[in-house]
Amino acid sequence: MARLIAERHDVVPALGEVFRRFGFEGASIARITAHTKLGKGSLYHFFPGGKDEMAEAVLGHIRDWFETEVFIPLMQEPPAQAIESMFASVEQYFHSGRRICLVGAFAMDETRDRFSKAVGGYFQRWIDALGSALSRAGMTEIEAENVATEVVGGIQGAIVLARALDDDQRFTVIIKGLAQRCRMD
Amino acid sequence: MARLIAERHDVVPALGEVFRRFGFEGASIARITAHTKLGKGSLYHFFPGGKDEMAEAVLGHIRDWFETEVFIPLMQEPPAQAIESMFASVEQYFHSGRRICLVGAFAMDETRDRFSKAVGGYFQRWIDALGSALSRAGMTEIEAENVATEVVGGIQGAIVLARALDDDQRFTVIIKGLAQRCRMD
DNA sequence: GTCTATAGAGTGATAGAC
DNA sequence: GTCTATCACTCTATAGAC
Secondary structure, eight states: OTTSSOOHHHHHHHHHHHHHHHHHHHOOHHHHHHHHTOOHHHHHHHOTTTHHHHHHHHHHHHHHHHIIIIIHHHHHSOHHHHHHHHHHHHHHHTGGGTSOOHHHHHHHSTHHHHTHHHHHHHHHHHHHHHHHHHHHTTOOHHHHHHHHHHHHHHHHHHHHHHHHHTOHHHHHHHHHHHHHHHTOO | OTTSSOOHHHHHHHHHHHHHHHHHHHOOHHHHHHHHTOOHHHHHHHOTTTHHHHHHHHHHHHHHHHIIIIIHHHHHSOHHHHHHHHHHHHHHHTGGGTSOOHHHHHHHSTHHHHSHHHHHHHHHHHHHHHHHHHHHTTOOHHHHHHHHHHHHHHHHHHHHHHHHHTOHHHHHHHHHHHHHHHTOO
16 A cells, blocks of 8 residues: 655645645645645655644745756856846746745745744845846846845735736736846846 | 723724734634734624624725825825825835735735735725826836836835845835836936 | 555644634 | 634554565
8 A cells, every 4th residue: 555656755846835825824734635635644754743844845845946946047157148047937937926936925924933044045045146146247246136136026026916916917027127127227 | 891992993903913913814713802802702793704804804994094195195196206105104004024015915825815806906006006196207108007016016025025034124125226216217 | 574655533622603 | 602613633553565
C-alpha cells in the first residue's frame, strides 16, 4: 500500500494552492486533505509540525522558485534582459493577477507574525536583486532602490486590483507601466 | 444593565479592527466578543446575519468614510489640491502602512467572492474619482485612467510591502513617488 | 522483523448560530 | 448558555518494501 505516490515535495504545490484560495486560517486540514488527496496520516507524517510546517514548506518552495527564476538572473545576467525576463515571469507566475502572491497575502493579517522571516526575506531579496540590476543598468544607488521598491510594491498592488475588480487587464496594464519605469523616464 | 452603551454603528469600527488583525476567517466570534466587549446576544441582535453581516457593515463604513473624505473631494474640488489631500488622508488612514486596507485584504482569498460587490465597487470608485481629478488637471482620459489605476494599486502594494518588511518608511517613500506621478512627469 | 507511507476513527477544543 | 459541526491534531492499524 505504501510507497506508491508521494514524497513530501510532491504535495507542496497543491498545499500552496489551498493556502492561496482560503488563506492560512481558512485552509483547514479537511480542505487540505480533500485537495491533496492525502490522508491525515500522510500529511502529518510529512509535516509533523502541522499547518505551520506546511505553510513554511510552501513559502520555501516559492522562495526557491523565485531565487532561480528571478533573483539570481537579476543579480548576474545583463540587467536589461534580466528585468524584461522578470516581468515575463511575473505575468506568467501570477497568471495575470488571477493567482495571488501567497507571501503578500500572509503579510496582510497576523499570519505575518508566524512567518515574518520568510515574508520579509522574500520581499527584501526581490528589492535587492532588482535594485542591483537597475543600478548596473545605470541608475544611481538611491534611484535604483526607490524604483525597485516601487516596482515590487506595484506588482503586489496589481494583484490586489486585478482580483478586486476581477479583471486581468488591470494587472497587465500596470505591469507594462512598471516595466516602462525600469527603462528610465 | 442593558441599554447602556451600544448602537449598531458604535461597534463597527471595533469590528473592523478585528477583521483587519485576523482576516475574515481568523476573526472568530470569540475574538469579536472579546474586542467589542459585546456578548454574543448583543452581537446577533445587531447583526442577525452573523459574520457576513458584520463584515458587510464594516465594508460599508469604510466606503462611507472614503466617499466623504476622498472620493467626493476628488470629483468636486480643485483637482491638484484634492489629490494632495487624498495622499494626506491615505498616509493618515493607513497609519503609514501599519494599518492594512481591509478591502484589499478581502480581495486576496475566497473571502472576495462573498463580498465581491463591495470590494470591486470600492476600488472602481476610487479609480474613477482619481481619474476624474487627473483628467481635470490636464491629463488625457486614457492617461488619467492609467495613472489612477497605477496609483490606487500602488497604495495597496505599499501597504503589503510596509507590513511584510515591517517598515513604514517604505510606505511613505512609495506614497511620495505616487504623488509625484500625479503631478505629471 | 523493521521501516516508511497510508488511512481514518477518535480526541478535546472551539467554531458560528441562535 | 446551548446547539451541532468542524477545528487541529493524535493514534492505532496495516499496507508493502527491504
